[in-house]
Amino acid sequence: MFTRTESFKDFLRFYPVTSVIVGLQIGIWLISILFEPIGDYIYYYGTGMHYFILQGEYWRLLTSIFLHAGVGHIFFNSFSLILFAPALEQMLGKVKFIFSYLFAGVLANVLTLFAITQLTFNHAGGSGAIYGLFGLYLFMVLFEKKLIDQGSAKLITIIIIIGLVMTFINANINIAGHLFGFISGFALGPVVLRNVKPFSPYRNVRKPRADGEIGFDPNRWNKKRYRYKKFIAPVITVIFIILVILGIVSSFF
Numbered sequence: 725m726f727t728r729t730e731s732f733k734d735f736l737r738f739y740p741v742t743s744v745i746v747g748l749q750i751g752i753w754l755i756s757i758l759f760e761p762i763g764d765y766i767y768y769y770g771t772g773m774h775y776f777i778l779q780g781e782y783w784r785l786l787t788s789i790f791l792h793a794g795v796g797h798i799f800f801n802s803f804s805l806i807l808f809a810p811a812l813e814q815m816l817g818k819v820k821f822i823f824s825y826l827f828a829g830v831l832a833n834v835l836t837l838f839a840i841t842q843l844t845f846n847h848a849g850g851s852g853a854i855y856g857l858f859g860l861y862l863f864m865v866l867f868e869k870k871l872i873d874q875g876s877a878k879l880i881t882i883i884i885i886i887g888l889v890m891t892f893i894n895a896n897i898n899i900a901g902h903l904f905g906f907i908s909g910f911a912l913g914p915v916v917l918r919n920v921k922p923f924s925p926y927r928n929v930r931k932p933r934a935d936g937e938i939g940f941d942p943n944r945w946n947k948k949r950y951r952y953k954k955f956i957a958p959v960i961t962v963i964f965i966i967l968v969i970l971g972i973v974s975s976f977f
Contacts, residue, residue, distance in 0.1 A: 725811045725876040725923050735810070738928045741818050742809040745825070746802050749790045749850060753798045767791060767848070772833055775843040785837075789829040791848040801850050808857055808880070811923040815871065820916050827912065828856020832905035839900045847898045852905030858884050859909025863917065871922045 728735070736743045756763025769781075772788035792798040813821040832852030861880045864872045872880070891902045921927075 725873065726807050726879060728806065728810070729925075730928070734928070735806075739810040739813050741822050741825075742805055742813050745790075745809070745850075746805050749792060750798060750802060752790055753792055770848075772836075772847040774837055774840070774845045777837060778843070785830050785833040786826070788833060788848045789826070789850045789853055792850070793848055797849055801854060804854050805850075808854075808861070808883075812857055812860060814927060815920045815923050816916055824856065824860065824909065824912055824916050825853045828859070828905045828908040829853030831908040832856070832901045835904040835908075836898065836900040839904070847901060849898070849901075851898065852901040852908075855887070855902050855905035856909030856912070858887065859906045859911070860913055860917065862906075863910050863913025867913065868917055871917065871920065873922075 730738060752766060756767060770784065770787035770791050772784050777784050792801060809821075809825075812824070816824060829850060829852045832855070833847070836847065836852075858880070861872070862884055865877045865881055869877070888902075888906070891897055891899055
């Protein structure tokens with residue numbers, strides 16, 4: 725469920741919404757690095773500055789989701805999306821997935837606006853939306869067990885616990901955004917997870933082959949590249965833990 729064995733081309737085709745979100749936020753970040761004046765303009769008018777939101781610039785509740793501060797921030801959020809968003813995009817479908825992602829992100833920003841009354845408070849990043857996805861997964865683990873296998877349930881539970889602990893330990897974290905995003909995603913569970921099917925790589929249908937060309941190899945799952953599949957989940961967990969440790973260490977410097 726969280727193992728990515730697709731080629732880059734297949735990933736773009738099977739998970740277009742996730743690809744667009746990751747590409748958009750990385751593209752904006754690169755522009756801010758390579759073309760600093762343009763980047764300054766984008767961030768000045770796009771971040772979630774509470775003072776400007778209360779002055780009527782409500783678009784910041786949405787645009788701030790796609791802006792990130794620093795290479796660690798953009799890498800961590802993009803990495804999380806690539807791992808955990810594809811399964812939900814397939815299960816929910818493109819429309820419900822993008823709705824869930826944006827709803828969790830925007831609602832997290834709205835609730836943060838009311839929870840943190842400091843006018844100079846400013847935030848950026850898609851963490852609230854990503855924690856919304858984690859909230860959906862927790863709803864599956866607790867109430868829709870048929871939608872998630874036991875191994876994936878254990879892995880995502882560990883990731884959620886680590887993520888929530890890191891929220892309170894690491895510096896410069898929008899704690900309210902993380903928590904409200906998580907709660908928003910969990911609350912969406914009963915609505916968006918109704919009548920959905922579990923994730924399956926078999927539902928990623930390739931384009932029809934030419935006449936006379938073999939369309940299915942009965943031994944494809946026994947090929948060498950799948951012998952390592954059982955090691956992918958532990959490796960993902962280790963990488964995630966390393967990123968968390970690096971984030972915690974960096975807060976002291």
